[in-house]
Amino acid sequence: MSRIPAVFKRLHGAGRKALIPFFTAGDPDKGSTVPILHALVRAGADIIELGVPFSDPMADGPVIQRSSERALRNGTTLRDCLGFVAEFRATDTITPVVLMGYANPIEAMGYDAFADSAAASGVDGVLVVDYPPEESAELHDKLKSRGMDSIFLLSPTSVDERMDDVARLASGYVYYVSLKGVTGSASLDLDDVKSRIPRIRAHVNLPIGVGFGIRDAQTAHVIAGVSDAVVIGSRLVQEIESSQPGQAAGNLERLVSEIRRAMDSPA
Amino acid sequence: MQMYDLPDRKGHFGPYGGVFVAETLIHALDELRDAYDSLRHDRAFVAEYEYELKHYVGRPSPVYFAKRLTEKCAGAQIWLKREDLNHTGAHKINNTVGQALVARHMGKKRIIAETGAGQHGVASATVAARYGMQCVVYMGSEDVQRQAPNVYRMKLLGATVVPVESGSKTLKDALNEAMRDWVTNVEDTFYIIGTVAGPHPYPMMVRDFNSVVGRELLVQMPEAIGKQPDAVLACVGGGSNAMGAFYPYIPHKQVRLIGVEAGGLGLHTGKHAATLCAGKPGVLHGNRTYLMQDDNGQIIETHSISAGLDYPGVGPEHAWLKDTGRAEYVAVTDDEALDAFHALCRLEGIIPALESSHAVAHAMKMAASMSTDQVLLVNLSGRGDKDMNTVARHSGLSL
Numbered sequence: 083m084s085r086i087p088a089v090f091k092r093l094h095g096a097g098r099k100a101l102i103p104f105f106t107a108g109d110p111d112k113g114s115t116v117p118i119l120h121a122l123v124r125a126g127a128d129i130i131e132l133g134v135p136f137s138d139p140m141a142d143g144p145v146i147q148r149s150s151e152r153a154l155r156n157g158t159t160l161r162d163c164l165g166f167v168a169e170f171r172a173t174d175t176i177t178p179v180v181l182m183g184y185a186n187p188i189e190a191m192g193y194d195a196f197a198d199s200a201a202a203s204g205v206d207g208v209l210v211v212d213y214p215p216e217e218s219a220e221l222h223d224k225l226k227s228r229g230m231d232s233i234f235l236l237s238p239t240s241v242d243e244r245m246d247d248v249a250r251l252a253s254g255y256v257y258y259v260s261l262k263g264v265t266g267s268a269s270l271d272l273d274d275v276k277s278r279i280p281r282i283r284a285h286v287n288l289p290i291g292v293g294f295g296i297r298d299a300q301t302a303h304v305i306a307g308v309s310d311a312v313v314i315g316s317r318l319v320q321e322i323e324s325s326q327p328g329q330a331a332g333n334l335e336r337l338v339s340e341i342r343r344a345m346d347s348p349a
Numbered sequence: 350m351q352m353y354d355l356p357d358r359k360g361h362f363g364p365y366g367g368v369f370v371a372e373t374l375i376h377a378l379d380e381l382r383d384a385y386d387s388l389r390h391d392r393a394f395v396a397e398y399e400y401e402l403k404h405y406v407g408r409p410s411p412v413y414f415a416k417r418l419t420e421k422c423a424g425a426q427i428w429l430k431r432e433d434l435n436h437t438g439a440h441k442i443n444n445t446v447g448q449a450l451v452a453r454h455m456g457k458k459r460i461i462a463e464t465g466a467g468q469h470g471v472a473s474a475t476v477a478a479r480y481g482m483q484c485v486v487y488m489g490s491e492d493v494q495r496q497a498p499n500v501y502r503m504k505l506l507g508a509t510v511v512p513v514e515s516g517s518k519t520l521k522d523a524l525n526e527a528m529r530d531w532v533t534n535v536e537d538t539f540y541i542i543g544t545v546a547g548p549h550p551y552p553m554m555v556r557d558f559n560s561v562v563g564r565e566l567l568v569q570m571p572e573a574i575g576k577q578p579d580a581v582l583a584c585v586g587g588g589s590n591a592m593g594a595f596y597p598y599i600p601h602k603q604v605r606l607i608g609v610e611a612g613g614l615g616l617h618t619g620k621h622a623a624t625l626c627a628g629k630p631g632v633l634h635g636n637r638t639y640l641m642q643d644d645n646g647q648i649i650e651t652h653s654i655s656a657g658l659d660y661p662g663v664g665p666e667h668a669w670l671k672d673t674g675r676a677e678y679v680a681v682t683d684d685e686a687l688d689a690f691h692a693l694c695r696l697e698g699i700i701p702a703l704e705s706s707h708a709v710a711h712a713m714k715m716a717a718s719m720s721t722d723q724v725l726l727v728n729l730s731g732r733g734d735k736d737m738n739t740v741a742r743h744s745g746l747s748l
Contacts, residue, residue, distance in 0.1 A: 137647040138521060138633060140528045141371040147515055159645040185369055185632035190646030212369040212632060216359060235372040239535060244375060262373055263533035 083229040084206040085178040086254040089128050090289045090310065099306040100255075101126055101342055102291055104182065104315035105334070106133035106149040107166055108158025109322055114330055115166045118322075121331040123177050126342030131209065131313065134163045134183030141211045143266035145316045148323065160187040160196070164203040171204035178206035180233055180254075185212045188221070197224040207231035207254045215251045222251050235259050236282060238274060245285035255289040255311060258282060263294070266316030270295030276308050299344030306345040314341060353599050355669065360549020360636075363672065365665035368548040370635045374528075377535045382550045384455050389557065394450065401446045402561060405479065406436045408443075409565045412573055412726070417696040418713070425719035427712050428578065429729040430566060432590065433701065439731030440559060440590040441472035445541055447558035449476035452539035459483045459534065462541045463527040465492055465520035465586070466657035466704065467499025468731055469543030474508035484508040487526040489519040492656050499735050517650040520586075520660045524634055544587025545664030548635030552664050559593025562728060567597050570726065578726035580605035580715070584707040585678065586622065586658035588667045590730035595676060596666075605677065608667060609711045611653035612680030622651035623680035624663040625671050638665040654683035654739065655703035657731075685710040687743060690733065702731035703739065 093100055103122050107115045115132075122130055135153035139146060160183075167179050181200065188196050188210065200208065208225055210218065215234060222232045231254030236245060239262065248256060258278065260270040275292055282290055292305050293313030302312045321337055322330045355362045368378060388394040402408040410431045419427045432440040445462075452460055460482050464470030470486040477484030486503055490512040493500055503510050516522040524547075531540045542551045545559075563581075570577050581598055583591035585608035595606045613621030621627065628639040633648060641649050641661035653659040670676035681689075686703055689710035693701050701709060705728070712725045719725075733740070741748050 137516065137649075138525050140525045140634070141373075141532065143529070144515075151516075154647060161645075186640070186642065186648070187646035189631045189637075190629075190642060190644065211371050212635070214368060214370065214372060214375055217367050217369055237371075237373040237375075239373055239376040241376060244372075248372075259371075259373060262535055264529045267533065 084231045084254060085176065086129060086206050086231050089178055090255065093128065099309065099345055100128040100289070100291065100311035101338070101345055102129045102131055102311050102313045103127050103318055103338055104131040104133060104313060105318050105322060106135055106146065106153050107163045108135055108153030108156045109149040109319070110152060110325070110327070110330055112156055112158060112162060116169045117331045118334060119166070119170045120174065121335040122338055123174060125335045125338035127177065127338060129178045129180060131180045131182045131315070132163060132167065134160055134181055134187060136184040136187060139184065141264055143264040143316065145266040145319050145323070149319045160191055164199050164205070167205050168203040179204065180207035180209055181205055182209040183211070185210050193221050193224050197228050201228035201230060205230060207233045209233035209257065211235070215247050219251070233257055238262055238278065242285060245282060249286040252286065252288055255291050256282070256286050257291045257293060257313060258309070259294045260292050261295045265294060267295060272304060275305065279308050299341045302341045303344040303347065312345060355666065356549060356553050360553065362666045362669035364630070365637050365668040366549060366552055367637055368635065369632045369637065370548050371532065373532045373535065377531070378548055380455070385451055385550050385554050388451055388454055394454065398447055398450055401450070402443065406442050406446060407434065408561065409569070410434050412566065412569045415697050418692060419716065421692065421696060422713050422716040424716040424721065425579070425723040425725050426721065427716055428724060428726045430562060430594065430726060432562060432728060432730045433699070433705070433732035437472050437475050438734065439468040439472065439702065440562060440593060441469045441543060442475065443561055443593065444543065444555050444558040444589060445469070445472040445476045448539070448541045448554070449480050449482065452482070453480055455539065457537060457539035459538045460541050461485045461487070461527050461530050461538055462543060463487045463520065463523040464543060465523070465659055466655065467492070467496040467503070467735060468657060470508070470510070471499050471502050471506070473541050474503040474506035477508060478506045485530065486510050487513050487523040487530070489513050489517070489523050491518040492520065495656050495739065496735055497738070520656070521648065544589040545592045545666060546587045546634060546636055546638065546662055552636065552666055555589050556592045556596055556666060559589050560596040562590070562593040563595065563597030566594065566726065574724055577601060577604050578724040580607050581726045581728065582607045582609060582708045582712050583728040584609050584658060584704045584730060585625065585663060585667060586611065586660045586704065587662070588664035590728050592664055592666055594728040595670070599675060606670070606675065607711065608676055608678040609708045610678060610680045611655060611658035611707060612682040613652040615682055616680055620652040621680065622653045622659050622661065624661060625667060625678040626680045630668065633662050636665045638668045639663050654686060655707070657702070657704040658707065679711055681707050681710040687740070689713055690740065699729070700733040701729055702733045703736045705730045
């Protein structure tokens with residue numbers, strides 16, 4: 083069963099918000115991925131989105147594009163990503179892991195093989211950027227029957243009927259993309275986020291994570307005040323990119339700890 | 350006659366097509382689908398489009414009997430549909446005029462486009478100038494090098510050309526970058542996709558705008574030879590000129606439809622762009638279709654002498670026509686295309702685009718084993734002025 087609902091229940095009881103870091107598997111090298119997963123947990127991550135590298139990451143800005151390119155140069159495949167999760171699970175049976183990526187590696191592996199392997203590896207949720215609800219019913223069913231959540235995006239351009247479409251298939255949480263643009267774009271519009279969240283809540287009865295454009299502890303703190311979870315990606319990937327060899331996990335741990343403290347500090 | 354009414358409401362051609370995009374684009378695609386649905390049945394819009402095709406593009410384009418090429422091949426007659434004579438020198442303008450008019454009706458002031466060989470970029474820059482719109486064209490930096498004359502043409506027409514440095518620096522990466530621009534500027538920007546690929550409604554809309562080619566042929570060929578041709582041939586990269594020529598012929602089952610892909614250095618070398626001949630189905634750029642990919646689902650770099658065919662995907666309707674057997678898909682190599690290029694120059698006084706030369710090459714192969722009363726119609730999708738540097742380099746010259 084997916085570990086995600088229990089996380090939100092526990093946090094809700096404690097009056098805290100979820101911190102969801104993202105990074106690309108296989109970046110800067112394959113050997114770093116599992117140590118980074120553990121470092122993020124030590125730093126206070128509640129759920130981790132693990133990026134599956136793809137050759138044509140259309141929804142990503144330059145920072146995550148480059149991380150995908152590095153990971154692919156290291157030969158990182160979807161099967162490797164599933165292997166990283168299984169290795170992480172050997173010592174961490176609590177922290178949910180969501181695989182985030184694009185459709186084609188899953189298409190190439192086949193839905194059944196992917197769903198079986200993801201379940202066996204201990205994956206809790208799957209977010210495929212270019213599988214909107216209307217094209218993903220079949221994969222969703224296969225994930226659901228194996229106890230995994232389908233995570234979907236909502237954006238500033240999502241109309242009310244769209245939120246209903248997403249609500250029909252989504253479980254775990256929904257991910258509100260807080261700006262029009264690719265990952266790592268300019269800062270988000272706080273007022274827009276504040277006004278959108280209640281509208282989403284009226285249509286979707288799931289925790290709402292907010293991401294895209296959250297680059298520092300202060301923004302994370304403010305977003306935590308209006309949402310259920312804060313997703314932070316490009317900023318962390320940038321940290322990996324600028325780290326000396328062998329230093330990425332340690333640097334991320336420091337950075338994410340700082341964000342965690344800001345999120346948990348009183349308003 | 351069985352009705353062919355694909356795509357379905359959600360943009361599917363059998364298992365292919367669809368809408369595989371990030372959530373931010375869904376609303377824009379819904380709006381575009383609704384706008385196009387109403388405009389395609391709007392008499393005033395259709396009349397406006399047809400007026401532009403006649404007076405601005407210069408349609409109808411003629412069909413031409415390539416007599417000396419036919420004599421050389423000593424077999425079936427080879428006829429050419431002269432899309433190279435259109436304004437801007439290729440079929441691409443049929444589509445950009447149509448989409449620019451849709452954009453204008455939707456109140457969009459800024460258009461973006463991706464381009465490989467530069468023909469679609471030039472056609473987009475052209476209509477942007479014609480209708481007073483801002484235009485940004487994304488082009489792989491590799492292609493910017495290969496197609497310098499077209500880059501300058503776009504600039505003359507007032508467009509901004511953005512070289513794309515990511516990935517393989519070719520057409521697919523230009524498409525990725527255009528998608529990223531669109532996600533960011535979705536409210537005021539219209540994305541003119543240049544081929545019959547991408548998310549619904551693009552494959553249908555681009556097909557519809559290009560199908561003026563096939564509709565003209567249905568009338569022109571009986572006028573010229575008293576019957577329809579035995580086969581219609583067209584090159585296939587993304588597949589827009591082929592789809593335009595094939596679509597009106599789909600119900601005419603006696604006419605073979607033959608798509609000619611870029612065989613590059615040969616299918617056995619792996620260095621080619623023959624997606625339908627050698628690829629596998631998958632999802633890229635908003636639709637499910639055949640793709641050039643590795644076993645892990647990563648898109649692989651393609652190779653073709655012609656930048657316009659150098660693309661790892663193909664329109665979803667071609668994928669469907671292949672699977673159902675209604676159309677056949679073959680590949681010819683760079684060298685075969687070059688031979689056809691030179692043959693057409695020398696024998697007919699027509700300098701074809703390297704893309705179109707692929708279709709000519711296959712027609713020459715086929716003709717030799719056919720009888721003189723049989724007819725092959727080749728869609729000569731573009732002219733070759735843009736390819737002077739490439740051809741000269743292959744002949745060991747530099748211009």
